[in-house]
Amino acid sequence: MKTRIFVTLKNGVLDPQGKAIHHAIEGLGFSGVHDVRAGRLIEIEHEPGVSKADLETMCTKLLANMVIENFEIEQA
Amino acid sequence: MRAAVIQFPGSNCDRDMAVAIRDITGAETTLVWHRASELPDGLDLIAIPGGFSYGDYLRSGAMAARSPVMQAVIKAAERGIPVLGVCNGFQILTEAGLLPGALMRNAGIRFVCRTVGLTVENNRSVFTSGYSTDELVQIPVAHHDGNYFADSDTLDRLEVEGRVAFRYAENVNGSARNIAGVLNAGGNVLGMMPHPERMTEAVHGGSDGRRLFEGLVRQIA
Secondary structure, three states: OEEEEEEEEOOOOOOHHHHHHHHHHHHOOOOOOOOOOOOEEEEEEOOOOOOHHHHHHHHHHHHOOOOOEEEEEEEO | OEEEEEEOOOEOOHHHHHHHHHHHHOOEEEEEEOOOOOOOOOOOEEEEOOEOHHHHOOOOOHHHHOOHHHHHHHHHHHOOOOEEEEOHHHHHHHHOOOOOOEEEOOOOOOOEEEEEEEEEOOOOOOOOOOOOOOOEEEEEEEEOOOEEEOOHHHHHHHHHOOOEEEEEOOOOOOOHHHEEEEEOOOOOEEEEOOOHHHOOEHHHOEOOOHHHHHHHHHHHO
8 A cells, every 4th residue: 555645844934945946947938937845755655554643643753844844645 | 071972874073073072071982873772871961963864864864863872862861961963963953852943955055164153142051151142253064954943932932041052143044043053941952053073273273163162061070
């Protein structure tokens, strides 16, 4: 079983990497892009018995830094 | 005086830190590997050095903060033993929850490697007693993720409680309120991005970092 975890910066936390990517996109000549924020995708292969609660604990204890990041768990 | 310097895979300032502590304070200084679940007995100081522990995988300091030795460091910090984290050591201390906030990518994206001016905001801690309050000192930084972030309530609390130890005299990396070093509530844990161990003798271009260690030994001994 596969679970995808998306880790993103909280609203209001400045994202220098997103800003640099935004500039690069504009540098390629694309217009109309308002904002870019970069995050991280973590894919976890696991037994069906690994619970949502376990996955949430993995996120809060390690995969996301709750001071600056949020996470979303997507199960196939 | 007895000191331990923690070594992680990817630490690269561990020996500089051990040499600075040993030469300046005279402490018997031991290097402790990250897999150790116990620290040597009778420690007066624990230093978490700079570097790129675990290759900065996931987030700077994230993996190291969950290593066996850090569980022992957290217990020692709770007992009041002074813990100094420099650069990656600061990142590890925030990731381990010993210090508030987080260190994000530098606002200018670039790695910053140069000597910067710092003002000493609080000289009442065991780490900063060798300085005068509001003194301007010169200490080098070398980091990619030194942009200190905390929510405004936390920042206000740090200021009110005198827990901002050092502030950059200029905007170096986008840090909130130019914070370069913070103390825990007990005052026995200091995290700072600048490297005092790299500024301890004339050949380094200055010795402003030396007084941090001199102050420590006077407070501890």
